[in-house]
Amino acid sequence: MATPLIKLLHEHREELLDAWLHHAQSIWSGNGNYESLPQESRLRLRSIFDDIATLIAQTTPDDDFELNPEGALANHLHQFVTEQARIGSGANKTIGLMLSLKHLLSTRLFDRSEADAVADLMWLERIFDSLTQLTFTAFVDVREHLITQQSLSLLELSTPVLRLWSRILLLPLVGVIDTIRARQITERLLEAIARHEARVTILDLTGVPVIDTSVAQHLMKTIDAARLLGTQVVMTGISPEGAQTLTKLGIRFGDVLCRATLRAGIAEALLLTGQRISPVEERRS
Template sequence: MTNKTDTADTGQAQHLAAIISTHHAQLLDGWMAGLIARLLRRDKIAENELRQQASQFLPLLASALESADSFDIEGAAWDDTRQLLADISQSRARQGYAPVDTASFVFSLKEPLFAYLRNALAAQPQQLGEALVSTSNLFDELGLLTIAVYQKAREQVILRQQQELLELSTPVVQLWKDVLALPLIGTLDSARTQVVMESLLQKIVDTGALIAIIDITGVPTVDTLVAQHLLKTIAAARLMGADCIISGIRPQIAQTIVHLGVNLEDVITKATLADAFVVALKRTGSSIDYRQQH
């Protein structure tokens, strides 16, 4: 038995598809006018790019409505439409747009479409009301889709930026032949320790260094967790054939380490990076001649 609601949805979907196909050019102009008016940021996307995206969307929307015979956007007939909206949302997320800008791409099409529906169904108020509700719900779902994709894309951008910041905040520099330095600034947590360890080990592999100086002058506090992270990094470096020296041990940090009972007996520690560098030079058999030639 055919459901009357399904039959009504089928008829409304077909009717809406016909309106979009028949009045494509006029709809596009009306949509563009509303779209440009609603955009909160007009500096990062040109009008011709907006028009191109809108021109791609309209025929895909009409095709989906006609093929699916319903407003259910989860169906296979809507794949291309969903993909285009996803591409637009991801692009705008990367460009720094707000979610409302992304959703407005869809919502701005409502008004011009409603105008054509009113004209076409002016003599059938009941059908007009049903068509307006169905169409509004359809565009609400499409708008929510763009917001969901936008949020996911923004999360990916933020995670990537965080990873890049972690990498930038843990530079491994070669001070001398066979001597590396890893100056740490800020708090060490598990995620950052992993980046520190990977950066240091990769640099040891690339340079064949024998000594790695881990300078913690810029680390505000050392607790049990931070100490454990340092010990893990030192152990990993030793497995790669490089000994570690910890520099930047301030009096407060020294007292904290003793109070915590952290065992650093087999690790060389120095108060300054310069002191650690001198030790590293001696252990690698190098020296600096300070004598000036006249």
């Protein structure tokens, strides 16, 4: 059965596609961006358009429309959204594109108004509802994926174990220490201690905003494990307020060597390994 919508798509396919691409171009260059729409995106939009046309030709307004999530259309749409999200364009642009196609089709359908187009309009509405939904879900998925990736790489970045001098390691802790990070910190540190045969490890807490019981417990476990490998731990960088809070909480780092600043900690570490920093002049004489 050839409904007005199917006829419209059949007779004016190229013209509709051109109009849509034109519109896509104006959305694209909306934010002071005068580049033309990349060729790949054009091709992608073309195949999405073709898929939608095929979909409409194959179904009827009376069908219960459900978008096949494994179908070609869903796939193309997903790829397009992924590309768009990667290059950082907003969700409103991508969804705006889908809505503009719906608008285009319904306006044209209305203009023809040769037969009763209400059923077709409703149908169009249903199809584009699920397309918009899919676009939105795909967009959020991509973004969430990006965020997870970023926080993972941030995790990687934020726990470096530095070799300060021969057999002296420095572990500067920055930011929030939760269970996952604590485990990672311990793993990295133990590995480094074994590799460098470290005698002293300086644990600098200057960048840790709050030391509560949970953070303290993680630290204690890390320190205990490090000691089993034969390294001595010097803890530095606890602020005066932090120290006061810790004692009020009733947390004791009783047998851990502490120094107020990283500088004092380094001096202590050198002392423990029987070394010192001396002026160049002195050594010459």
